[in-house]
Amino acid sequence: MAQAGARARARTGSVPRSVRPGGTAGGLGRTVRPEPVPSSATMVSAPRRSRFPGRRRPARSRPWRVGPSLPRPLSALVVSVVALVLAGCGLAGGGPTFAPDGPCLADGRQPGAYPELEALVPARFDERPPERLDSGRSCSRDNLAGLAAAGITELRFAGGLWPTGAESGVTLAVFTAPGLTVDALGAWYEAGARAARKTSNIVVTHPDLGGGTGYRIDLENGGQLQTIVVHRAAAPDTVRVVLVGSAARDVRTPDAHAAIVERAVAASLAADG
Numbered sequence: 001m002a003q004a005g006a007r008a009r010a011r012t013g014s015v016p017r018s019v020r021p022g023g024t025a026g027g028l029g030r031t032v033r034p035e036p037v038p039s040s041a042t043m044v045s046a047p048r049r050s051r052f053p054g055r056r057r058p059a060r061s062r063p064w065r066v067g068p069s070l071p072r073p074l075s076a077l078v079v080s081v082v083a084l085v086l087a088g089c090g091l092a093g094g095g096p097t098f099a100p101d102g103p104c105l106a107d108g109r110q111p112g113a114y115p116e117l118e119a120l121v122p123a124r125f126d127e128r129p130p131e132r133l134d135s136g137r138s139c140s141r142d143n144l145a146g147l148a149a150a151g152i153t154e155l156r157f158a159g160g161l162w163p164t165g166a167e168s169g170v171t172l173a174v175f176t177a178p179g180l181t182v183d184a185l186g187a188w189y190e191a192g193a194r195a196a197r198k199t200s201n202i203v204v205t206h207p208d209l210g211g212g213t214g215y216r217i218d219l220e221n222g223g224q225l226q227t228i229v230v231h232r233a234a235a236p237d238t239v240r241v242v243l244v245g246s247a248a249r250d251v252r253t254p255d256a257h258a259a260i261v262e263r264a265v266a267a268s269l270a271a272d273g
Helices: 002-012 071-080 182-195 254-270
Strands: 043-046 108-110 132-138 153-166 168-174 199-205 215-221 224-232 238-247
Touching: 071 168, 108 224, 168 199, 168 254, 182 199, 182 215, 182 238, 238 254
Parallel strands: none
Antiparallel strands: 043 199, 108 132, 132 153, 153 168, 168 238, 199 215, 215 224, 224 238
């Protein structure tokens, strides 16, 4: 019976988890060296079956994670398109109340908090204004995560939301902070994608955008294709972000999602003239 029990434990033993960043938010975990991949793309986690027929899946890569461990609200930046850019920065709860003026004591957002930033958000996408437009700032180390490690102490932002379906939409946003770069903000989003539990088929590329190198993240999350494109803005220390989420019930094909991404990036680039 001892031998039978040993065989049973061997069959049902736990599967080792992939190495994950440890410690508190903003702390760096173990760095795991990935398998060699083409220089134009970084693939994270093994691909799952796509719910979008015809979508080309990336070649298999070993699961690996690097970078800061992000709190759950910040990871939601790449989980739900409805709150894709502002959810992690607009936390509510006990403690100090958000105020756009004076020292930053609490993260938050509200319409009209920073009109000068809201004015940088494209006024129209697909010939219509955003359904929602607001702005805010984040200064807590939990939400800044890897940005805090890069020396950023306060991140201001503004974003507009354009729904494209019941569970799909486009967010066009701007972020600003002294010393903020495309690479720093792109890595912040990538860390959130890697920390999220249900993301798969993640591919990172660095396209030429707006006279500089952009930071693009394509992924699939719970039946939704999601794309994040980070590129520089004309104003100093300012970075633009395009976020597109397409649920299979709203956007039927990967080509249709790609077309929305192309139009959204064009609108973001055109905002700087």
